[in-house]
Amino acid sequence: MFAVRIQREPFDAVAESAALAAGRTDVGAIVTFTGLCRADAGPDGAGLAALTLEHYPGMAEEEIERHVEEARRRWPLTGAIVVHRHGRLEPGDPIVFVATASYHRAAAFAAAEFLMDWLKTSAPFWKKEEPLDVARSGGWVEAKASDDAAADRWRE
Amino acid sequence: MKVLYFAWLRERVGLAEEEVTPPAEVVTVADLARWLAAQDEAHAYAFDNPAVVRAAIDRRHVKPDSAIAGAREVAFFPPMTGG
Numbered sequence: 001m002f003a004v005r006i007q008r009e010p011f012d013a014v015a016e017s018a019a020l021a022a023g024r025t026d027v028g029a030i031v032t033f034t035g036l037c038r039a040d041a042g043p044d045g046a047g048l049a050a051l052t053l054e055h056y057p058g059m060a061e062e063e064i065e066r067h068v069e070e071a072r073r074r075w076p077l078t079g080a081i082v083v084h085r086h087g088r089l090e091p092g093d094p095i096v097f098v099a100t101a102s103y104h105r106a107a108a109f110a111a112a113e114f115l116m117d118w119l120k121t122s123a124p125f126w127k128k129e130e131p132l133d134v135a136r137s138g139g140w141v142e143a144k145a146s147d148d149a150a151a152d153r154w155r156e
Numbered sequence: 157m158k159v160l161y162f163a164w165l166r167e168r169v170g171l172a173e174e175e176v177t178p179p180a181e182v183v184t185v186a187d188l189a190r191w192l193a194a195q196d197e198a199h200a201y202a203f204d205n206p207a208v209v210r211a212a213i214d215r216r217h218v219k220p221d222s223a224i225a226g227a228r229e230v231a232f233f234p235p236m237t238g239g
Contacts, residue, residue, distance in 0.1 A: 035239055053238070054163055056231060059215035060238075084238060096239050116239060122217065124231075125238025126163035140164050143235035 001079040002072070004064045006055060008087040011097050020079040020101040027078050029105040031112040033098045039091035039132075047132035051141075053086045053095070056124035060084065067118045071100070074114070075107035082115060084125065114154050121151040157224070159192065161202065162233035165209065168202035178224075185211045186220035188230060202232075210235060 001019060013034050021027045037051050064082050071077060079101040089095055096119065100111040127141040160173045182191045186206070193203035203209060211218050212231040224230060 054166075055238070056160070056162055056212070056215070056233070059212060059231070062215050063217075120239035121236060123238045124162065124212070124233060124236055126234065127237045128163070140234065141237040143237055147239075 001081070002068060002077075003080075004061050004068060004082045006057070006060050006084050006086060008085060010085070010094060011083045013094070013097055013099075016081050016083065016097060017099050020081065020099055024078070026103060027101045028103045029108040030099060030101045031105070031108040033096075033112050033116055034094050035096040035116075037089045037091050037093045037095055046136065048091055048129055049132045049134075050088050050090045050130040051095075052088045052128045052130065054126045054128065055084070055086045059124050063123050064115075064119060067115055067122070070118075071111045071114055075100075075102060075111045077102050077107065077111055080111065080115070082119070084119070084123065086125070088130075117147075117150040117154060120147040157227050158229045159188075160229060160231040162231065164234055165202045165232050168198060170198050183223060183225070184220065185213070185218055185222050185224060185230065188224055189220070189232065192232075208234060 013032060017030055017032050020030050039048055068080050077100055081099045083097040085095055098112050098115050100108045102108040129138045129141060131138050158173055159176050161169045166172050178188060178191050182188050189203050189206055192199045209232055213222060213227045214229050
């Protein structure tokens with residue numbers, strides 16, 4: 001099973017992961033990653049009340065699907081699920097979920113990391129911070145060079 | 157063609173999308189950005205640092221020198237911060 005979903009609603013990581021093994025007996029490894037909204041982010045690390053995630057509808061799904069296709073070319077995957085939320089999210093809320101399934105663990109670990117690294121730098125999502133201190137103005141999160149470097153190491 | 161803006165480009169332009177008909181000499185994505193920037197102050201502010209603006213044509217990432225001929229939808233946005 002391969003699926004990419006962009007949604008406002010929370011996701012159930014356990015149920016998503018279970019779907020990758022449902023009805024089959026050849027899956028030897030499932031790796032899951034859940035990214036959460038952290039409270040210690042925000043302007044100068046002063047604390048965050050919420051993040052609002054904007055996305056490019058249509059392209060967000062297609063761009064992630066292109067990377068899932070690329071992951072399937074590189075590793076023998078039996079399944080992959082990517083769920084990315086949009087809208088207003090508070091500290092502790094899950095933002096993104098990536099699960100990869102394969103016959104053995106090495107492919108599942110590598111593909112999950114590959115998908116997350118590309119998702120950070122090429123999926124059209126933008127985070128805007130809402131600071132805890134209402135006197136401070138929020139702003140758009142800037143892209144990190146370390147995220148670009150993480151994605152770049154997968155270039156062939 | 158339809159032009160879309162996201163994140164702070166959307167806020168600066170004051171529009172999420174607009175329909176535009178650029179003249180024939182506007183050939184590349186970079187040309188289009190320059191042409192849009194010349195429209196008014198809001199567009200000029202959005203494109204004041206073109207080096208940080210990314211683009212997509214018909215929902216695929218493109219470089220500034222990509223041709224816009226035949227594009228239905230051109231999107232401009234800052235570097236992505238999802239995940």
